[in-house]
Amino acid sequence: MSVQLGMPQPREEAAGALPSVPAARPADAPPGLADRYGRRATDMRLSLTDKCNLRCTYCMPAEGLEWLSKQAVMSAEEIVRIVRIGVEQLGVRELRLTGGEPLVRHDLVEILAALRSNHPSLPVSMTTNGVGLAKKAAALKAAGLTRINVSLDSLHEETFTQLTRRPFLNQVLAGVDAAWAAGLGPVKLNAVLMRGINDAEAPSLLAWALGRGYELRFIEQMPLDADHGWTRRNMITAAEIRELLSSDFVLSPDPRARDGAPAERFEVRRRAAGSAVASGPVLGTVGIIASVTEPFCSDCRRTRITAEGKIMSCLFSREEFDLLGLLRSGASDEALAKRWQDAMWLKPKAHGMDHVGLDAPDFVQPDRSMSAIGG
Numbered sequence: 001m002s003v004q005l006g007m008p009q010p011r012e013e014a015a016g017a018l019p020s021v022p023a024a025r026p027a028d029a030p031p032g033l034a035d036r037y038g039r040r041a042t043d044m045r046l047s048l049t050d051k052c053n054l055r056c057t058y059c060m061p062a063e064g065l066e067w068l069s070k071q072a073v074m075s076a077e078e079i080v081r082i083v084r085i086g087v088e089q090l091g092v093r094e095l096r097l098t099g100g101e102p103l104v105r106h107d108l109v110e111i112l113a114a115l116r117s118n119h120p121s122l123p124v125s126m127t128t129n130g131v132g133l134a135k136k137a138a139a140l141k142a143a144g145l146t147r148i149n150v151s152l153d154s155l156h157e158e159t160f161t162q163l164t165r166r167p168f169l170n171q172v173l174a175g176v177d178a179a180w181a182a183g184l185g186p187v188k189l190n191a192v193l194m195r196g197i198n199d200a201e202a203p204s205l206l207a208w209a210l211g212r213g214y215e216l217r218f219i220e221q222m223p224l225d226a227d228h229g230w231t232r233r234n235m236i237t238a239a240e241i242r243e244l245l246s247s248d249f250v251l252s253p254d255p256r257a258r259d260g261a262p263a264e265r266f267e268v269r270r271r272a273a274g275s276a277v278a279s280g281p282v283l284g285t286v287g288i289i290a291s292v293t294e295p296f297c298s299d300c301r302r303t304r305i306t307a308e309g310k311i312m313s314c315l316f317s318r319e320e321f322d323l324l325g326l327l328r329s330g331a332s333d334e335a336l337a338k339r340w341q342d343a344m345w346l347k348p349k350a351h352g353m354d355h356v357g358l359d360a361p362d363f364v365q366p367d368r369s370m371s372a373i374g375g
Contacts, residue, residue: 025345032091033303033340035313035347041303042093043260044086048108049073049100050307054129055165056153058192058221062165072308074324076107080114082305082323082336087119089337092303096149097126100307103136109143116144125149127190131168133175137182148184150176153191154198155208163197176214188215188287193236193244202241203248210268210284217263217287222315238264238290245286246271250278254285260301263287264294291315297350303340311340313347 033041051067052060074082086092095115102108115124123146130150140148152172154160160169180187189209193199202218209216221235236244242251245268254265265287269278290296297314304312309324321343327336 025342029341029345033086033344035345037298037347037349039298039300039347040091041301041313041344041347042091043096043302044083044092044094045096045098045302045304046079046083047098047100047305047307048079048102048105048111051104052099052101052129053104053131053166054101054168056151056192057163057165058194068308074305074307074309076111076114078309078324078327079111080118081327081333082309083115084118085333085337085340086303087122089333090340094123095125097124099127101129101131102126103128103132109136109139112140112143112145123147127151128175129164130172130175131166132171134171134178137175137178137184141182141184145184147186147188148179149188149190150179151191152176152189152205153194154201155205156198156201159198159201163194180213185213186215187213188217190217190219192219192221193241194221195234195236199236199240199244202244206245206249206268206286209286213284215285215287217289219289220292222291232292235292237293238288239293241288249283250276251286252278258296258299260299261287262291262296263289264296291351295350300347303344311343313344314351316351317348319346 030040035041049068050065050073052064054060055062055064083092083095087095097111105111112124115122124144125147126140126145127149128151130152133148133150137148150172153163154169155173157167157169160172161167176187176189179185191198191202191205193202206216218238218241220238220241245251248271250269250271251266252269254267256265258264265285267282268284268286269282270280271277272279300314302315304315305323306312306320309322309327310320311323312320321339323336323339323343326339331339
């Protein structure tokens with residue numbers, strides 16, 4: 001059986017047998033999506049599709065990937081059932097819809113409406129590249145979306161096109177403004193800095209976001225590109241991001257508790273001209289997600305479901321477990337919940353990237369790209 005680019009093989013199942021995972025979770029394990037290290041997943045990341053209409057260099061090859069068939073992807077009804085099990089039986093308290101690009105799902109509004117009907121108080125956010133968001137933001141809000149994250153790596157059209165391989169910057173900016181107008185706040189922006197391409201833009205990008213009331217989060221480039229071209233040496237680290245921002249701003253730790261969030265937040269003040277001290281009031285906050293160099297695995301609270309219904313306990317996991325196959329076999333909610341718990345019990349203690357050397361890397365990159373996992 002061949003393995004397609006960006007798509008690892010799930011665990012092999014015996015012919016005719018129901019998909020299973022090792023019976024490793026003890027009967028007296030804590031309730032919910034607990035693991036062996038005392039963590040409990042309450043933040044669910046669910047991918048609606050592996051398809052995307054951009055070709056970002058840090059995620060996807062220029063020619064794209066071989067997409068999953070429509071039959072392989074979870075249907076709206078299957079998504080709604082899986083979320084219901086997570087919330088009602090397993091303690092999920094927050095849902096993030098991801099992709100690929102969620103906006104390419106024709107039934108996105110219907111999925112949101114069904115989720116909101118079942119779970120009136122559940123925070124439901126979405127990560128998007130923003131292409132097409134301007135036309136859909138109001139409908140997404142009306143259907144029950146709580147807030148939105150938009151990927152935005154550059155404010156310069158030429159640089160944006162170089163990074164995404166698509167000339168859609170104006171569409172993305174219009175989408176960000178439409179999300180704000182629709183009440184999908186706080187609007188969060190995600191930026192990946194690439195050495196020699198957009199890293200010099202960090203201060204101006206932050207200034208732009210602060211001036212409009214958006215929350216910017218810089219994300220270290222992760223080894224989740226389908227081309228497998230990531231290297232630790234070429235990555236802009238969190239320390240470098242803070243240094244880049246220090247030319248214009250003074251950052252101080254946000255007094256609010258991090259509470260399992262992937263981003264470390266900082267309050268932002270202007271740097272006084274010719275001085276190392278701050279000038280003026282707090283302008284807002286900025287977040288830095290340092291998954292590689294300053295990992296937060298010890299307080300990870302996330303569980304992931306891929307577009308074809310595979311459970312991934314970690315974004316960098318090379319092991320995944322089939323939930324959708326079990327669902328389609330006629331399994332009960334209880335059996336699906338147990339499968340999910342068993343898979344999460346095996347969550348690794350850490351991803352190990354913080355020990356990767358610059359010249360002798362020992363981290364094995366996952367087979368899947370970010371678009372095939374769901375970020």
